[in-house]
Amino acid sequence: MKDTSTNMRLKLPVACFILEIILIILFGVFVEYDRDTSAKLHKSDRNDYDNDFYYRYPSFQDVHVMIFIGFGFLMTFLQRYGFSSVGFNFLVAAFSLQWATLMQGFLHGLHDGKIAIGVESMINADFCTGSVLISFGAVLGKTSPLQLLIMAIFEVTLFSVNEYILLGLLGTRDAGGSMTIHTFGAYFGLMVTRILYRPNLNKSKHKNSSVYHSDMFAMIGTIYLWMFWPSFNSAITEHGDPQHRTAMNTYYSLAACTMSTYAMSALVAHDGKLDMVHIQNAALAGGVAAGTAGEMMLTPFGSMIVGFLAGIISVLGFKYLSPILEEKLKIQDTCGVHNLHGMPGILGAIVGAVTAVAIPKEVYGNGLEKVFPDVASGERDTSYQAGMQAVSLAVTLSFAIIGGVIVPGEEHHHQELTAVRTEESDKLND
Numbered sequence: 001m002k003d004t005s006t007n008m009r010l011k012l013p014v015a016c017f018i019l020e021i022i023l024i025i026l027f028g029v030f031v032e033y034d035r036d037t038s039a040k041l042h043k044s045d046r047n048d049y050d051n052d053f054y055y056r057y058p059s060f061q062d063v064h065v066m067i068f069i070g071f072g073f074l075m076t077f078l079q080r081y082g083f084s085s086v087g088f089n090f091l092v093a094a095f096s097l098q099w100a101t102l103m104q105g106f107l108h109g110l111h112d113g114k115i116a117i118g119v120e121s122m123i124n125a126d127f128c129t130g131s132v133l134i135s136f137g138a139v140l141g142k143t144s145p146l147q148l149l150i151m152a153i154f155e156v157t158l159f160s161v162n163e164y165i166l167l168g169l170l171g172t173r174d175a176g177g178s179m180t181i182h183t184f185g186a187y188f189g190l191m192v193t194r195i196l197y198r199p200n201l202n203k204s205k206h207k208n209s210s211v212y213h214s215d216m217f218a219m220i221g222t223i224y225l226w227m228f229w230p231s232f233n234s235a236i237t238e239h240g241d242p243q244h245r246t247a248m249n250t251y252y253s254l255a256a257c258t259m260s261t262y263a264m265s266a267l268v269a270h271d272g273k274l275d276m277v278h279i280q281n282a283a284l285a286g287g288v289a290a291g292t293a294g295e296m297m298l299t300p301f302g303s304m305i306v307g308f309l310a311g312i313i314s315v316l317g318f319k320y321l322s323p324i325l326e327e328k329l330k331i332q333d334t335c336g337v338h339n340l341h342g343m344p345g346i347l348g349a350i351v352g353a354v355t356a357v358a359i360p361k362e363v364y365g366n367g368l369e370k371v372f373p374d375v376a377s378g379e380r381d382t383s384y385q386a387g388m389q390a391v392s393l394a395v396t397l398s399f400a401i402i403g404g405v406i407v408p409g410e411e412h413h414h415q416e417l418t419a420v421r422t423e424e425s426d427k428l429n430d
Contacts, residue, residue: 011146016091019149023098030102034116055239056119062231063126065224067093071133074221075335077280079211081141088145092136093129096152100128103160108168123235128159130232131181135189135404137335142196154407155188162399171374171385172392173356175246176233176291178348179396186342187397190331191404197330215276222280229254229287233294238370246294250287253294253307257286260311268319275318281340282314288344292352292389295371297359306351310344317343349393357386 035041036052068090075085104124105115115121132152143151163180166172174180234246265278286307290298298306317339325331325338333339361368361375361382369376375385 015146026102030115032114034118037118053119059231059235060119060123062228063235066228067126067129070221070225073217077214077218079214092148092152096129096132096156097125099156100125103156107160107164127181128156131159131185134185134337134341137337138189138193138333140334158399158403166392170388170392172388174292175237175295178291178345179393182288182341183345184396184400186337187400188404189337191401192408194331195408218280225284233291237295242295242370249294249298249303250290252300253286253290253303256304257307257311258283260308264312264315278315281336282311285310285314285344289348292348293355296355297363298355313343314339353386353389356389357382
């Protein structure tokens with residue numbers, strides 16, 4: 001037992017030290033400041049307030065709060081795993097944002113052998129990290145922190161490749177990441193948790209539950225995510241009306257989604273009482289579903305329809321689909337990421353494709369170039385753009401499912417569960 005304890009005590013520290021040293025070396029070799037950050041590239045004839053920092057940093061702050069507080073506290077609903085939810089979220093996010101900066105830089109922004117980074121790269125790294133944390137929600141309670149770091153290494157890499165194919169090669173528009181972030185993260189995590197499934201998990205199903213105070217902590221995460229989601233979806237859209245429109249469309253989608261969530265939660269309950277799981281999660285589905293089409297001329301009316309449908313789909317998923325996935329497919333989705341991120345992400349991708357072909361170019365006027373630059377230049381028509389949006393969903397699902405199956409490897413044969421805890425009982429599994 002002493003050897004085992006020593007082995008466990010060393011695994012995580014050794015991994016953290018090695019990974020961080022590698023990251024520091026890679027940053028030293030490849031990363032440099034971009035023109036808005038570097039003193040050397042400063043132009044004296046340029047107004048300092050034209051620096052991208054003043055346009056992007058407020059949105060970055062909101063996204064950063066979502067990553068470290070929103071996602072972290074949202075997963076504290078488990079009555080005996082709250083410290084691990086927040087603690088592992090902190091660790092995985094801190095690693096992932098560094099690795100994401102490198103991987104996205106290698107694929108998107110490598111110039112003369114260097115990756116130029118600024119506030120927009122920070123936002124993009126947080127987006128990638130968000131996808132990893134979505135997957136974390138599916139495997140919560142079934143993996144050690146070391147396994148989570150290994151998962152993050154591969155997921156960030158696959159995320160960056162998928163993102164490059166969609167945004168760089170296919171010309172897909174997905175500002176809020178319905179496909180690249182939510183759909184990818186959800187189905188990658190679902191596949192990982194399926195591969196890691198082992199029969200004795202059924203013995204601890206009773207621990208996959210909440211108590212009053214754990215639900216209250218989870219609601220903190222929900223409220224933070226709900227408040228800042230308009231910033232999340234609009235953080236890297238083009239300046240001006242597209243960014244304004246994205247925030248507004250998300251705002252109304254979330255509001256409509258919350259109304260339908262409360263209605264459906266009471267409707268599907270046998271006693272008419274609200275289910276806190278639905279409120280904590282399904283009320284956010286409108287933000288996910290508005291991610292792809294948010295910058296398009298979706299209209300407030302259309303945004304509300306999208307959010308309304310997202311809330312209904314998400315609650316029905318929690319009530320009826322999750323038990324089927326667990327019983328028939330052995331997919332134990334701890335935090336219900338399929339219902340919050342997976343299905344609403346697919347809905348958002350479909351809405352994006354339909355909106356691309358349904359809204360005439362004339363509606364955009366001179367603003368078409370900012371939303372659909374390839375359509376504005378004449379390289380493609382709206383039907384072709386819509387087709388690329390649909391193809392992108394298929395590509396994302398393929399990357400997520402295949403990657404989620406391959407990455408765990410043989411890990412499920414020798415599971416180890418450790419937790420950040422103040423008492424021995426802070427576990428989901430015995």
